[in-house]
Structure formats: structure tokens, C-alpha cells
Amino acid sequence: MASAPRPSPVSFLLRLLSSHPSLTTAIHAALLKSSSLSSPHNPIPATALLTAYANAGLAGAASRLFDEMPARDAVAWNALIACLVRHARPEAAAAAFHGMAGSGFPPTAATLCTMLKACAVSRAFRPGRQLHARSVVSCHGDVIMDTALVDLYMSCGLVKDAMRVFMLTKGPKDAALYNAVLSGCVENGWFREAFSMLRCTVLNGISLASALTACSATANLAYGMQVHCKALRCGFDSDTIVSNALIDMYSKCGRAMGARMVFDLMAGRNVVSWSSMIGAYSRHGLGVDALDLFQRMEKDAPMVTPNAITFLSVLSACGHSGLVDEGRSMLHLMKSKYRIDPKPEHYVCLIDMLGRAGQIDEAWNLYCSLTASQNKCSSAICVAMLNACRANMDVLRGKKVAAHLLEIDPRNPGIHVLIANFHSAIRQWSESDESRKGIVKKGLRKEAASSHVSLG
Template sequence: MKFSRSIFSHWRFIRPSGRNIFTHHSFGQTPQKDFSSYLNADNPISALLLTLRGGIPLRAHDFPSVLAACSSFPNLGRQVHTLMLKAAIHSQPVPATALLDMYSKCGHVEDALLIFDEMPVRDAVAWNALISCLVRHGLTSDAIAAFHSMVDDGIVFTGHTLCAVLKACASMRALRQGKQIHSWVVGNGYSSVVMGTALIDFYSSFGMIQDAMEVFTRLNCPKDVVVYNALVGGCIQNRQYKEAFTMLRNMRPNGITLTSALSACSELLNLSYGKQIHCVMIRRGFGSDVILCNALMDLYAKCGEITAAHLVFKLITEKNVVSWTCIIDAYGSHGHGTEALKLFRMMEERKCRDVTPNAVTFLAVLTACAHSGLVDEGRLCFFSMRDKYDIDPGPEHYACFIDLLGRAGRIEEAWDLYCGLSESANKLTPAVCVAMLNACRISMDLVKGEHVAKHLLYLDSDNPGSYVLVSNFYAAVGRWEGAEDLRKQMRGKGLKKEVGSSQIAVKGCS
């Protein structure tokens, strides 16, 4: 790919650090040496595994780092808890706080709270860990209550406390209280880059991007990539794309920055910036990153660059269900149904864990069949959802399949499906009715069509689009008086069909 001028050309090549905690995982002949080297090399999981296999016991001060490494492995974490009980150090503030945090990060809130309850002495860090745990799990009012209890207990709160409370304020939509924290932070010299990030995130969540920018500008300490990302993300969430791209030009991005940048490109359908971000991804060693590649692939496909989308797909080393769904949808929505089906079969053949097709994948496959008129393939796929994958087809799958049958003139088969749905009211959605009505229009079936039309107008009586569709149906089958009557009903209700619109970036970013 050639780019005349890159907006991101000065971004330097830096490989992301991706140290794997299992990298040094091999049990040598000298466990004692391995044990301490694992701990020294910050590879606590391997040290823990040696301990659990009857090796050297962990020392009291080893527990916090081992627990921190267990935050994605709850079963290991529980085993560490048992070791702590045996060593009678489970109630000491430092290891107990680490234990609380481990349970919190593993999603075991009840266990985390139990640890806190059983702590005989609770210092500020223990309280902070508790408040963070409550905020993390959406228990915001409990978090605020805990903050008050902490103060009541005479514990002096810290910057950590205020960051967690600020997050709670954002999710409770407590703007005034959050602003109070801001004033307090400024007045008492609690500013830091972390606090600044929390404040930027807080103001962004209220759409107050100017205030977020002011926090950033006034930040009187070295700015790191996280605080930049918070502001870039805030700008994008608040649709301030120009500001976001200006910031992007003046920073050194990491994977998270690029994720935000790609989401902005997708929102704007801006392929030019997308291609430049693609170059940066390659230069910075993110060329195979599954999340970034999926987003990029989708952008290429949305912009009609199907070959580029496929190239990106091929480069993903660990393709997930989203990657496969994306590429199937890319081909399918551009009328390449056979290619989409070929990819779907390749996906099925993989039979790997995590790459099993899901409901979204099936929708992509059905859409692909519908766009290319592949009736038999579509039918096979529709029925394999339940038979082979135990996925209950949703109304969107029915709508798509009925549409496919309707276009092929298979009105009776479509009707049978439609009638079968009448028993489950939640599946007979306006979209299903629209698909069935179209099928009736194509087959000029007045009786069935009138039945469907009636139901559509019952379900979607305030949607002008439904009246237009029904009116078009009557016109198509030659019932002009019916068509005119519908238009009159629509006018009588004061409904007006909105004019369709679409947009694509031609120059610049907005």
C-alpha cells in the first residue's frame, strides 16, 4: 500500500512488551534454584506450581506477588488461600489485602468481602481494596457507604480512595459530588497523573470534554500514554474526532490508543486514516493482534475493500469467532455468497475451542445466502443452527431465512415458518413480518399478505415505514385503493417517512 503523506509518520517503531508469565515455565533439575529465580524473575506462577508440587514453601512476603499473579486463575488463588491458612498469615493486613484483591479480580465478590470482614485490623490500603472491589462489581452505593465507614473509623483516605470514589460517582451520575472531589484534590495538592486520568474519565463520561481537556492541560506532571489514551478515548466517545486525531498525531500510541483510533475511523468510515493506522499497527508489532485486526478488517469491508479485509484476516495468528464472522459477513454482504460459505465451512472444519460459530455467525451466513440467492445452502445452515450447534434461532434469523425463501418464490415454506412463529409472540417481530410481507408481494399472495400486513401494523403502529411497506404491497398486487387508504391512515396519524441518508468521509476526518 502506498500513502502519499502519513499523519502518523513520526510514530516510532516500538514492539509491545508481551511477556508471558509461562515463558520460563520448565521444571529443571534444581528446583531450589528455579524457585528463587522464578520469584526473582517475577514469574510467581511457576514458583507457586513448584510449591504446590511439594517443593519449597512460600515465605510470608512471597504471597502478595503470587496472589497478584493469580488474578486470572481463581483455582490457583484458592490453593494459595489454603497455604496462607496453614501458615496462619491469612489475617495479616498485607497478605489479606492481596487475597481480597485476588478474589475481587477473579470475580468472586462474596469471598473478597468475607476476607475483609475477617480482617482484625484494616488499614487504608485494605479499605481502598474493598472500595475498588465494590466499584469494580457495580456495587456503587455500597462503595460510597464503605467510604463513609472508612472515614467514620478514623482512617485517613488516600489518592487511591478518591480515584475509586470518582469512578463510583461517574456510574451513579453524581456530577456534583465528583466535582467536589475535583476541588478537594486541587486544593489539597493531591494531583497526580493517575488522578488526572480518573478526572478526565469522569468528565468524559458526562460529555464534558472541555472540562476533561482542561484537567489534561493543567496537569502539572509528566504525562504518560494512559492519560493521553483517556483523553483520546473521551474525545472519540464524545464525537470530537478532530481533537482526537490532533492528539493522536502528538503522542506515541500503544495498542489501546490504536483500538480507539480504529473505532473513530469506523464511525467516520474514514479509510484513509484507517490505512495509516494499519501501517502504524504493522510498524509497532500489532500486525496480528486479533482485536485490532478484527476492527481493521471490518473497516476495510465496510469501505468495500474486500481483498484488503481478507489479507488482514489471513494475518491473524489466533483467529477468534469475531474474526471468522467478520470475514464471512464481508464476503456475504458484497454478494460473494459462495466465498462466504466456503469460509464458513473452513471455520466449521477447524472445530477448535472458541471458534465455534455463534448466533451472529449464523446471521452472517444466512445474510450471505440471501444476498446471493443460495436457498438450499441457507436452509441447511438455518436448520443446522439448532441440530448441530444447539443455538435457538432468534427472530433475526427467521426474518433473514423467510426473506431468502420469499425472494426465491418459496412462499409456502416461508408461510409455514411464519405460522410456526405465531405461537411464540416474542419471535414474531416487525422484522419477521416485513420479510413475510415482502415474500407475499413477490408471490402476489393477497390473502397471506393482508394477514401479515394487519399484524405488522398492530405491532408497529407508530412506524411510518410499516405503512409505506404495506401500501407498497397493496400497490404491487394491484389493490390501489388499499394503497391509497394506507397513505391516508398514515397522514391521519401525522406520520411522515424520514428521507434515507448515508455518509462517507471524502476528505479530512469529519
């Protein structure tokens, strides 16, 4: 009886490479020893190894391996381009794209989709349009290509172009295409179109989260509750991303208790869940509840580590509730226990907190220390200090901050308005008028105010 043929060593190594990426370096050495990488007729082993290096985050090693390949096919070129795009090297990807064509390999649908992704990330709509023209010639009715095109145009703010691609898609539209349109409409503020799209698409976690983001942005509680019901009916109530979006929606629609109900029913919570719920309490001025929840997070969720956003929410909650001592403790805890370096926005919260509490001297000392460190001071910190001076009628310090603001952000019309308001608060009417006239003299233009309207 004849025995079954034994698999070749190269086939065994390639299977091992796909199942054990940590062995990439060792398998590379074995493939070199077997001379498999030097074959002028079989680029498959080298391409598989290149992909493994790319997946391991070693873009340099992948590029060097490609340069050493004696034989390359379209698959190898696509693997290199995908590696470069994945590791945020768009210029190198573009060079490889042109090199592929120069080597006699016309771009495939996979090539074009990868390059469209690179254009979307860098918002390069002109090269993207050129790729679109190529796709019309080579890829007829490809839903994956159309999804990449929609993502490109949405990323560049060209919603009408994206919708046109969607409407002209031939054949069945899949969930990925619907989600690209839905999330793109939300990101670009086309909320009515997003709600309309939701009625057409097959619901999944991405579409539900996008719809809830639209409800949050428009403070549309009625529609948000409908989406919540759909999530429950479709079994997405245990989806962490959807639950986090529900917490945010209820919070921004003025329903802190609704947010807490969703939070309490979550089977698994991540740092976004805890931060969102703490932020909900902060938004509603419930500083004590925010602190209690933070302490519960430290006690009951030891595997979830608070991040900079978590502390920003806690500091904001303390500031809006007058919990100055607790706010100071949070900033110290952030640095000492969790080794998180406070960003300007954290210091903005602290200065605002001290200003609200009338502790202007401490706020000023903090502001001066931040000003001395150029990499920590920002216009937002100066604005917070100016508001603190206005609240405490500190004329001398306020004028110094105003002068500093004009030095670091002279072309911002909002800064001139804030300074004018400061002078009005301290009853220096002529200086206030001069600040407002400065907007006109310098040709600055303040953005018109806007508000969200419920879409019903």
C-alpha cells in the same frame, strides 16, 4: 556464622496466595488457623485474601470476609469497593464508599478512580460530577484521575466536558489518556476530532484500532490506508486486534480484496477475524466465498469455534446471494453441532432469505411459529415478514403482519412508514395515506436521515 532469618509463615502464605490463586480457599483456612485474620492491628492478610477472592470472581466471599475483619484501613476499603465495581454491583459500591467516609477514612485517589469507573459503566454523570468536584480538591494534576474523568464523560456522551478535562490536564499526558479521548471521540461520532487526536498521540494497538473504527464509520478509505501504513511501520501488522479492525475498515470502504489480503497475512486469527472476513463477503454479496471461508474455518481452525455472530454473517451472505438451501443448512448446523440457540436476528435473515427467493409460504410458517413463542418474536422479525409480503404481493398476510406490528410497537414512526410503503406497493393508496397521517395524529416524529461524509 549466623543463619539467615526464616520468613514468617504469614509472609510465605501471602506470597503463595499471589502466585497461586487457585489455593485461595486452602490459604484462607491456614490463615484462620494462624489467627492472622483476627489481628486488630494488621489488616494486610485479610486484605490480600479479599483481593484474591475478588480476582477469582467470588464477590460474595470477599464481602463476607470484609465484614468479619476486626481492623480495616483505607487499602481494605479500596479493595472492597474495587471488588464490587468489578462485579457490577454499583449500589453496593456506593454504599461502601459512604461507609468508608463514615469510618473516618477520606477517599483516596484510588477510591475516586474506582468510583468514577462505576459511574462510567452505569452512565451516572451526576454522581460522577460530584466525584469530579472531590478530585479537584484532593488530586491535583493526577493523569490517572483525569483519564478516569475523560472515560466517564465520554461514556455519558459529554464530549466537550471530556475534552475540557483533557486540555486542563497538568503535566505530561500519557498514552492511556490519549487513548481515552480518541476512543471516546470515535464512540460518540466526533470523527474529525478523533483524526486530529491521532496526530498527537503515541501510536499503539488501541489508538490504531480506534482510528480504523473511525475510518470504517466514515468510509474514509484514504485515511484508513494511511493508518494501515502507520501500523506496518510501527510493527503492529501482527496485532490481532489491529488486523481485525483493518478487515472491517476495508470491508466497509468497499474493498473486499483488501480485507482478504489482511486476513491472509494474519499470523493468528480468532473468531472475530473469521467472522469479520465472512461478514465482508456477505456485505459485498459474495455468498459462495463466505460459505467457502466458513468451511475452511471448520477445517483449518479447529480451535476456533464459530459463534452467533459468525452464523449471522453466513446467513446474511446466503440471503443476499440466493443460497436458500445453504442458509437452511447453516441454521440447522448452528443448532445441532454447535448448540447455539438462534436469536431473533438469525430468524430475520432466514425470513428475508425466503422472501427474496419467493418462498413466502415457508417464511409465513416460520413467522407463525415464532409468533407463537413470545420470547422469540420481535418487531424486527415482523418487519422482515412484512417486507417479504410486499416483495411477493401477499396482501392478506401482509395486513395481518402490519396489524401485529402496530400492536407490539405502536409508537415507532418508522413502523408506520413501513406499513404505508407496503400499502403503496399493493396500490392501496388510501390506506397508505392513513398510515402516514397516523404519524402526525399520534405526535410521532421520524428521525431525519443522515449520511457519513469523508473527512479527507
